[in-house]
Each structure stands twice: as structure tokens, then as C-alpha cells.
Amino acid sequence: MSTSDLRGVSLLRYLWRQLTSMRNALILLLLLGIASIPGSLFPQRTASPLKVREYFENNPNSAAWMDRLYLFDVYGSPWFSAIYILLFISLIGCVLPRTWHYAREIAAKPVLPPSSLDGAEHYQTYEGTLDSAEGWLRAHRFRVTRTSDAISAEKGYLRETGNLLFHLSLIVVLVGIASSSIFGMRGEAIINVGERFINTPTSYDNLATGRFFQLRNLPPFVIQARNFVAQYDPETRAPIDYTLDVKVSESIDKPLTNRVVKVNDPLTFGSTRVYLQANGYSPLVTVRDKSGVVKFEGAVPFLPQDSNLSSIGAIKVPDMQPQIGFVASFLPTAARDEIRGGFSSYPELLDPQLLFSVWRGDLKMDKGIPQSVYRIDTSHMERIGLKSLRIGESYQFGEVGSITFNGVIPWVNLQIVKDPGKQYALMGSILAIIGLMISLFIRSRRIWLRKDGDRLVVAGLALNRLPGLEEEIAELVKVGKQ
Amino acid sequence: MTKENWAYLSNDLIYISLFLFTIAFLAFAYETAFSVRTDDSQRGSLDRTKTLRVSKFATRIYGIATIFLGVGVFARGFSAERVPWGNMYEFSITGALTFSIAFMLAGRKYDLRWLGLPISVLVLLILGTAITLLYRPSAPLVPALRSTWLVVHVSAAIISGGVFLLSNTVAGTYLWLDRMERKGERKSWAKRLPTLETLDQLSYRLVAFVFPLWTFAIIAGAIWAEAAWGRYWGWDPKETWAFITWILYAAYLHARVTAGWKGRKAAWLCLLAGSTYLFNYVYINVWGTGRHTYSGL
Numbered sequence: 159m160s161t162s163d164l165r166g167v168s169l170l171r172y173l174w175r176q177l178t179s180m181r182n183a184l185i186l187l188l189l190l191g192i193a194s195i196p197g198s199l200f201p202q203r204t205a206s207p208l209k210v211r212e213y214f215e216n217n218p219n220s221a222a223w224m225d226r227l228y229l230f231d232v233y234g235s236p237w238f239s240a241i242y243i244l245l246f247i248s249l250i251g252c253v254l255p256r257t258w259h260y261a262r263e264i265a266a267k268p269v270l271p272p273s274s275l276d277g278a279e280h281y282q283t284y285e286g287t288l289d290s291a292e293g294w295l296r297a298h299r300f301r302v303t304r305t306s307d308a309i310s311a312e313k314g315y316l317r318e319t320g321n322l323l324f325h326l327s328l329i330v331v332l333v334g335i336a337s338s339s340i341f342g343m344r345g346e347a348i349i350n351v352g353e354r355f356i357n358t359p360t361s362y363d364n365l366a367t368g369r370f371f372q373l374r375n376l377p378p379f380v381i382q383a384r385n386f387v388a389q390y391d392p393e394t395r396a397p398i399d400y401t402l403d404v405k406v407s408e409s410i411d412k413p414l415t416n417r418v419v420k421v422n423d424p425l426t427f428g429s430t431r432v433y434l435q436a437n438g439y440s441p442l443v444t445v446r447d448k449s450g451v452v453k454f455e456g457a458v459p460f461l462p463q464d465s466n467l468s469s470i471g472a473i474k475v476p477d478m479q480p481q482i483g484f485v486a487s488f489l490p491t492a493a494r495d496e497i498r499g500g501f502s503s504y505p506e507l508l509d510p511q512l513l514f515s516v517w518r519g520d521l522k523m524d525k526g527i528p529q530s531v532y533r534i535d536t537s538h539m540e541r542i543g544l545k546s547l548r549i550g551e552s553y554q555f556g557e558v559g560s561i562t563f564n565g566v567i568p569w570v571n572l573q574i575v576k577d578p579g580k581q582y583a584l585m586g587s588i589l590a591i592i593g594l595m596i597s598l599f600i601r602s603r604r605i606w607l608r609k610d611g612d613r614l615v616v617a618g619l620a621l622n623r624l625p626g627l628e629e630e631i632a633e634l635v636k637v638g639k640q
Numbered sequence: 641m642t643k644e645n646w647a648y649l650s651n652d653l654i655y656i657s658l659f660l661f662t663i664a665f666l667a668f669a670y671e672t673a674f675s676v677r678t679d680d681s682q683r684g685s686l687d688r689t690k691t692l693r694v695s696k697f698a699t700r701i702y703g704i705a706t707i708f709l710g711v712g713v714f715a716r717g718f719s720a721e722r723v724p725w726g727n728m729y730e731f732s733i734t735g736a737l738t739f740s741i742a743f744m745l746a747g748r749k750y751d752l753r754w755l756g757l758p759i760s761v762l763v764l765l766i767l768g769t770a771i772t773l774l775y776r777p778s779a780p781l782v783p784a785l786r787s788t789w790l791v792v793h794v795s796a797a798i799i800s801g802g803v804f805l806l807s808n809t810v811a812g813t814y815l816w817l818d819r820m821e822r823k824g825e826r827k828s829w830a831k832r833l834p835t836l837e838t839l840d841q842l843s844y845r846l847v848a849f850v851f852p853l854w855t856f857a858i859i860a861g862a863i864w865a866e867a868a869w870g871r872y873w874g875w876d877p878k879e880t881w882a883f884i885t886w887i888l889y890a891a892y893l894h895a896r897v898t899a900g901w902k903g904r905k906a907a908w909l910c911l912l913a914g915s916t917y918l919f920n921y922v923y924i925n926v927w928g929t930g931r932h933t934y935s936g937l
Contacts, residue, residue, distance in 0.1 A: 184894055191887040198877035198924070205874065233875045335873070344870075391780055398780050421783040422868050433870040573870045580872060587859040595852045598893070622897050625841075 177244065178251030186245040193241055197232030200224065204233070246332050253325040260318055267303040268312040271606030271617075278606070278617035280631050286614050286638030291607050294637050298630075300605065307609040314603055317622060320596025327593055330586030338579035343367040343376075350440045350457045350569045355381045356410060357574070371576070378409040379427045384416075386568045388437060390505050395466060397505070402434050402570055429578050436571035438462045438469055441488050441512050442564040445475050448557055453477045459569045460488045461532045468502040472534045473514070474521055478559065481521045483534040486514035488566075492546075500546070509548075512563045516543035516555045603627045605634070614638070646719030647778040653712030654733060658767050660705030661760055667698030668756035672829060695753055702760065706740040709767075713737050719778040725794040726781050728925050732770035736763050738802035746806065750842060754833045758809055789864030796857035797882075800850050801917055804889075807846035808914035811907040814839040818904055840902055843910055851889050858882050878932035881920035888913035 176182055201209035210230050214221040221230075228235030275281060288309055295302050300311035345365035349355050357379050359365060367373065385403040390396065400421055405414035408427065419425055425432040440457035447453050453475050460471030473484035491504035492511035500513055519539030523529060543555035547563040554560045602621040607614050616635065620627040641649075671691045713734050717724040724730040743759050746752055781790075818836055820826050826833075834842075861879070862872040873879060892909045895901040901909070924932070 180894075180898065184891055187887055188891055191884045194875065194880045194883065197875055198880040202875065205876065394777075394779050396779065397782055399786070400783050420786075422787040422789075422864075424867065424870070431870065433868075435870065575870045577866075577871070580866060583872065584859075584863065587855075587862070591852055591855050591859065594855060598848050598852065 174251065177248050178255075180252055183245065183248040183252050186241060186248055190241050190245055193238050194232065196229050200229050200232075202232060203230050246329075249325065249329055249332075253322065253329065257322050257326065260322060264315070268301055268310040268604065270303060270305065271308050271310045271608055275606055275608055275615050275617040278619070280618040280628055281615070282617075282631070282635065283610060283613045283615050284635045284639055285612070286635070288607060288609065288614065290638050291614065291616075291634060294634050295605065309605075309607040311605045311607075312603070314601050314621070317597050317600040317602040320593045320598075320600060323593030324590050324597055325593075327586045327590035331583050331590065332586075334579035334582030334584075334586055336579065337582065338368070338577045340368045340370050341576075341578045343371045343574075343576045345574050346435070346571060347574065348459050348569050348571050349381070349383050350459065351383045351386045351567050353383060355383070355572065357381075362574075377427050377430055379430075380407050380410050380414070381425070381432065381572070382406070382414065383570060386437065386570055388505065388568070395504060400434060400437060430574065430576040433573040433575065434570060435573045436462075438467060438569050438571075439488055439490060439507075439510075439566050440569045441471070441486075441510075441566055443473060443512075444562045444564060445473070445478075445482065445559060446562075447478055447559045453482075453559070457567050457569075459531070460486070464502070465505065466491070466502040467505040471532050472530075473561075474523065474534065476521055476523050480518050481523075481539075482555075482559065483517045483521050483536070483539060484514040484561065485517060485534050485536065486512060488512050490566075507566060510566050511546050511548055513546040514544075514561075515541050516545075516561075518542050518558065597622075599624075601626055603630070605631065641718075643719050643721070643778065646715050650712045650715035650719055650778075653708050653715060654767065654771065657705045657708035657712060658764070658771065660701055660708060661763050661767065664698050664702040664705055665757070665760035665764060667694050667701060668753075668760055671695045671698060671753070672757050672832075698756055699747075699753065702740070702756065703744065706737065706744065709733065709737050709740065716778060720780060722781055723791050723794070725790060725798070726779070726785060727774075727776050729770050729774040729776050731794070731798065731921075732766055732774055734798050735801055735805075736766040736770070738799050739763060739766070739805055742799075742802045742806050746842075746846070750838075751834070755809065755813070758813065759806075762805065762809065784868050787864060787868065789860060789867070793857060793860040793864050796853055796860055800854040800857055801921070803846050803850040804854075804885075804914045804917050807843045807850075808911055810839050810843040810846065811910040811914075814843065814907045815904065815911070818907075836903070840906065843907065844896055844902075847889060847892060847910065847913075851893060854886060854889065858886060876932060877924045878920060881916060881924055885913060885916045885920065888916055 201213055203210050213230075224230065228237065232238055272278070288304070288307075292302055292304055292309055295309065295311045298313070300313045301315075303310045343366065345362040347355055347362050355361055357376050359373050359376065382405040383402060384405060387399075387401045388397060389399040391398050402419040404417050404419055404425070406417050406425060407414045417425060419432065419434045421434055424434070438460055439462075440459045442457050443454070444452060445454040454473070454477070458471055458473050460469035462469045467490050469488045469490075471486050471488060473486060475482040475484075487500070489500055489502040489509075489511050490506060491502050491508040492500060493503040494500050500511070517534065517536050517539035519536075522535050522538060529535070542558065543553070545553045545555075547553055547561075549563055549565055552560055552562040601624045603618060603626075604621065605616065605618045605627075607616050609615075616631060618627050618631050671694045674691050674694075713724055713730075716730060716733070720726065725734060739759075740763055743752065743755065747755075813833065814836060817826065817830060817833060817839070820830060821836070833839075858879075861882070865874065865879075866872040888909070892906065892913055895909060896906055
């Protein structure tokens with residue numbers, strides 16, 4: 159090996175020692191805390207993409223810079239991951255050697271007392287014998303090392319066990335979190351009540367999978383949404399209860415069974431769970447051309463904008479020549495005032511109305527660019543009509559065609575999550591609390607005795623500074639004097 | 641009794657407790673001011689016999705006020721037919737209650753009469769803010785909150801908060817007295833307060849006692865979030881700050897046990913950690929966004 163290699167190795171060794179020192183582990187932990195702050199102050203893409211877009215619109219210049227620093231994706235950013243991974247390595251490097259060391263020491267006798275006890279804590283002298291002191295210490299389940307003129311005793315080894323258990327459990331938690339993001343998946347799908355969801359990739363509105371998740375491993379379950387009831391408080395209009403009745407089966411060829419899904423009560427298929435996350439309304443419409451041929455018919459999910467479920471949506475009819483689009487809003491309980499125009503005053507269907515403008519031209523759907531299903535790009539279209547409809551009503555737009563508002567059905571947003579690491583994270587957390595309590599509440603202490611002429615010198619050390627040692631030594635001395 | 645009656649009863653009881661806390665505060669203030677000798681011979685030394693009756697009265701009234709507050713919190717729960725932790729008003733009155741109870745329980749073991757004054761000021765502040773700024777009519781819970789975990793998670797968080805606040809009060813007193821002692825002698829009225837050593841130990845002991853509970857509160861929250869939102873950890877602002885509080889208290893415990901910190905440095909760290917809890921409660925609830933904001937506040 160050349161000297162530069164040696165230098166490289168010793169540098170690495172130096173870095174490793176630095177990284178795994180307890181001081182630096184603590185600094186990394188504090189850094190992780192500081193690094194997580196911006197994510198709580200700025201909107202995050204993962205949690206609220208709309209707010210991020212709003213931020214970009216309001217502060218275009220600073221937002222671009224902040225985006226370069228990953229301030230809208232803090233928890234997935236390289237710098238956050240760097241701290242996280244360094245902490246992980248540091249924790250392992252700090253705890254594993256200590257565990258190994260501890261495992262070898264576990265049956266060891268306490269080391270002999272310091273040659274002089276002067277200046278040690280709880281120092282005092284008394285008339286007594288080492289034999290009676292040893293008897294007392296053993297009766298109180300201290301580990302004792304005895305020589306001709308000294309005793310060293312220690313108790314509370316469990317504290318170190320708790321301490322190590324706590325830190326090892328943190329590693330288990332981190333492994334659980336990491337394995338979820340590598341082997342897990344998370345997706346969402348909007349289903350109109352009455353429709354069926356079959357768990358295949360194409361059924362999802364969006365789907366994010368971990369690096370090692372195989373799409374063919376999606377469990378082949380089927381969920382049929384039978385009925386959805388949302389209850390609201392009439393005074394505050396706040397939701398009280400959401401109940402979704404479904405029929406489910408493990409796979410498409412097995413019989414369906416009835417189940418109920420609620421917000422705190424998801425469906426479970428093995429390690430995959432299905433959550434009821436949001437709800438809204440899908441107006442049922444029929445669009446015909448001027449000769450009366452049906453060009454579009456079905457339920458169109460609209461996106462709620464407020465707690466009273468005022469919703470926006472788009473009905474796109476690419477099959478008509480030229481193409482037709484409806485930029486629409488749906489109000490479950492229609493009301494009107496001068497400032498807001500049309501709005502919904504209650505989330506239930508008390509007076510449902512469909513408000514829309516009709517556009518003719520090019521929907522730009524054939525460009526292969528993904529489009530929002532709730533919006534229409536009207537830059538290449540002209541407006542040919544404006545109308546609001548109640549259920550059962552129709553509207554004839556020019557010489558082009560007609561639209562009929564047939565009714566409304568609710569939709570639900572199902573979130574489907576496979577999180578294979580969560581059991582480990584949970585188990586790790588429970589063990590961590592147990593370890594923490596052991597390490598915080600178990601007293602670990604040493605008592606030393608040394609012969610000094612015909613008197614005994616006694617001193618002690620409370621290793622984790624919990625009170626009680628003073629009383630213990632007083633008791634030892636009292637018994638020894640008798 | 642109807643729901644409305646329970647709600648009115650709760651409001652009345654909490655107003656009465658506010659009144660009683662005010663009287664306790666005045667009595668504590670009187671005791672603080674007049675237990676010091678003013679005659680020249682023993683200037684500055686303490687004579688508690690002079691104020692013994694007032695001091696007993698203050699403690700007793702404080703206890704009665706806590707009972708009224710407690711019944712008021714229960715009545716609030718009856719009015720909504722659930723645990724009274726659905727919004728910030730309810731969280732605040734329950735927090736004031738656990739804070740009071742923590743003070744009285746700690747007072748059985750340590751002589752904490754000296755803390756009566758700052759504690760009653762804090763309780764008055766919390767209750768006053770709750771009644772004037774945070775009050776919301778009693779209402780049912782939104783679906784996401786309808787879970788047994790509400791009881792488990794929120795009670796652990798409230799109790800932790802109460803004890804953290806108590807520990808912060810002690811650490812704050814430590815720093816104040818420490819500064820006074822560094823300038824010279826303690827002022828005469830401050831001589832009745834415990835030694836710096838005692839305060840230092842007490843604030844550590846409180847944190848060490850409640851840190852596992854705070855850890856549990858976070859974990860219970862994660863289990864609940866897994867059932868309600870489909871993920872156990874999502875870096876929601878409230879979660880993030882709970883985590884930051886946890887980290888700082890973990891650092892505090894480490895600093896004390898392994899690095900042997902005590903005194904001034906430890907007290908500052910304790911205050912910093914406690915202030916992140918308050919920040920989380922006040923700032924994130926009122927101005928923040930995220931999934932922990934319900935029913936306005």
C-alpha cells in the first residue's frame with residue numbers, strides 16, 4: 159500500500175469514528191429536526207399540490223429559487239435524505255458495538271473501587287466489617303466483587319439493557335419506514351357509487367409504487383360501491399359521518415360479501431388497506447347531437463371546492479364535430495348572492511343545479527399531453543351558450559345539440575395503500591417506549607467500600623443521577639454499625 | 641338534561657373556576673408580598689407564620705377552582721356526547737385542568753407553594769384566551785375524529801403538555817433566580833423560593849417522567865393516522881413539530897444523563913424544547929395548515 163492509500167484509509171477511519179460518535183449522532187438528530195422545519199412552513203407537493211401551485215402564482219421569482227432548494231419537497235429532498243441516512247448509519251455505528259460490548263460484559267463482576275475514595279460522592283466512614291456490608295449488599299441483590307480490603311458493588315444493569323433496547327428499536331423503526339417506501343405502493347381512485355373497482359394498475363387515477371414493488375403483485379380484489387351516505391350537522395354543516403356500503407371479494411371469480419367502510423375503519427386485504435378519503439358528486443348527463451344521436455352519456459365526477467361541496471368539473475364530448483365541451487359547476491344546494499354569484503349553501507342534495515357554459519372548437523385531447531379531467535383548455539374554442547339546469551331539464555345549444563341533466567350520484571375517493579413495513583415500525587416503537595422507560599426509571603448505581611484502619615470508607619455513584627442512593631448508603635451504614 | 645343544558649352548565653362552571661383562580665392568584669400574590677419581614681433587624685428573612693392562613697386559603701381555593709374546572713370540562717363532554725377534545729377551546733380548558741392537577745400532585749411531594757403565583761397566572765392566561773378567543777359552541781365531531789384513539793392520543797398529548805409547561809415554569813424560575821444570584825444576593829422576597837439545585841432537579845425529573853408519555857402520544861397518533869388517513873407518518877405540520885419537540889427533549893435528556901449538563905445550559909434547552917410544544921399548539925393550530933386543523937380552530 160502506498161502512503162496515500164494509508165492516508166485514505168486513516169481518513170476513512172477518522173470519518174467513521176466521527177460519524178459514529180455519540181456527540182455527532184445527537185448533532186445529526188438535531189439537524190434532522192431543524193431540516194424538517196421548512197416543510198411545516200411552506201406548502202408541500204406531497205400534501206397539498208394546489209397550495210404549491212398557488213404559491214408559484216403569487217411569488218413566481220422566489221418560488222423558482224425555493225424549488226431549486228427542494229423547499230416544496232423537503233421530506234424527499236437530497237439534503238433531507240442525506241441527514242436521515244447519515245443518522246441511520248451513525249445510530250448503527252454507535253449502538254451495535256455498544257451492544258456487543260455490553261453482551262460480553264453482562265456477566266462480568268464490577269471493577270474494583272478506585273484506590274482512593276476521597277472526594278467521591280456520598281463519602282463517609284463508619285465502624286463496621288466488610289463481611290456485614292457484603293451480606294447487606296448481596297441481600298439487596300447487588301453484584302459484588304470482594305477483595306481482602308475492598309468491596310465494589312453494582313446494581314441496576316437493566317438500565318443499560320433498556321438504553322440499548324431503545325436505540326436498537328429506533329433502528330427497527332427506521333428499517334420499517336425504509337422498507338415501506340421501497341416495497342410499498344399507494345394509489346387513489348375515484349369510484350361512482352354503483353361502479354366496480356378492480357385492483358389493476360389501469361383502475362387508478364394515480365399510483366405511486368416503491369422501487370421494488372411489482373405491479374403484477376397487486377392483490378386482485380374487487381370492490382363494488384353499493385351505497386354512500388354522508389351525514390351533516392344541520393347547524394354547522396360540518397360532516398358527522400360517512401358510511402360506504404360495499405361488496406368485496408378477494409378476486410374476480412370469488413363470491414362478493416357485504417362490508418362497510420368508514421373514515422376510521424378501512425378495508426383490509428392482507429397488507430393492503432383501502433381507505434375512504436373523500437367524496438363528491440357526479441352529475442349524470444346525456445349529450446345528443448342535432449339529429450338526436452347520443453354522443454355522450456354517463457356520470458362525470460366533479461371536484462369539490464368547499465365544505466358545502468360546490469364543485470367544478472368538465473364534460474368533454476370529443477365525438478361531436480366540431481368538438482364540444484362544458485365548463486361546469488355543480489351546486490348540491492343552489493343559492494345565489496351578489497358577491498359570489500352561484501354557490502352551494504349545504505352539502506346535501508336539497509336543490510341540485512348544474513351551471514355550465516358550452517364551448518365549441520378543439521378540446522386538444524389528441525396531443526397526448528395529460529389533461530385535467532376537471533378542466534378544459536378553452537383557448538381554441540368559442541363559447542356558444544350559458545345555462546343552469548335542474549334535474550330532468552334539458553338545454554338546446556344553438557343548432558348543434560342538446561344536454562340533459564338526468565340526476566346525480568355520489569362518488570368516493572378510495573386510497574389504496576400497501577405498507578409492508580408498518581408492523582416493524584409499530585413493533586419498534588413499542589419496544590422503544592419500553593426501553594425508554596427502563597432506561598429512565600431504573601436506577602443504576604455503584605457502591606464502594608474500603609478498609610481504612612479499623613473503620614470502613616464508603617462512597618457511591620448514581621450513574622443516571624436518579625435520587626435514592628443516599629438513603630441506600632445510609633441504610634447500609636446503619637445496619638453495618640449494629 | 642339536554643345537550644344545551646350541559647353546554648350552559650359547562651360554560652358557567654368554567655366562568656366560576658376562572659373567578660376562583662383569580663382569587664387564588666390574589667391570595668398567592670398577597671402571600672408572596674407579605675411573608676417577608678420588613679423590620680430592620682431581620683430585613684429580608686422569611687416569616688411564613690404571618691401569611692400561613694392566606695397561604696392555606698390560596699391552596700384550598702386553587703383546589704376548589706380546579707374541581708369546578710374539572711366538572712366544567714366533563715359537562716362540556718356530556719353536552720357533545722364525547723370526550724371534550726374536539727377543538728382548540730376544549731383542548732385548552734382540558735390542558736389548563738391537567739396543568740393544575742400536575743401542579744397539585746407535584747405539590748404533595750415537593751413544597752411548591754412558591755410556584756402558586758406563576759402557575760395561577762398561567763392558568764388564568766390559558767382559560768382567558770380559551771374563553772375570549774377560542775370559544776366554539778359545542779358540536780359533534782367530524783368523521784375523522786370519531787375513534788377510540790381520540791381518547792388515547794389526545795389525553796396523552798394533553799397530559800404531556802401540562803407537565804412540559806410545569807417543567808418550563810420551573811426552568812424559567814431557575815434562570816431568573818440564577819441571574820439574580822449572579823448579580824448578588826437574592827432579593828428578599830425571592831429567598832423563600834427553593835434552591836437552584838432543587839429547581840434544576842425538579843425540572844429534569846418532570847421531563848424524565850413525562851417523556852415516555854409524549855413518545856406514546858406520538859406513536860398513538862401514528863397508529864390512529866394509519867387508520868384514518870392511510871399513513872402513519874406524513875410530515876403534517878403538527879406531526880413535524882411534535883417530532884421536533886421530541887428530538888429536543890431527547891437531546892435534553894441525553895445532555896443531562898450522558899454529557900452531565902445541568903443548571904443554566906440545561907434550563908435553556910428545556911425552555912427551548914417546551915417552546916416548540918407551545919409553538920405547535922398555538923401557531924400551527926391558528927395559522928398553519930394540515931390535517932390537524934378541525935372545525936375552524
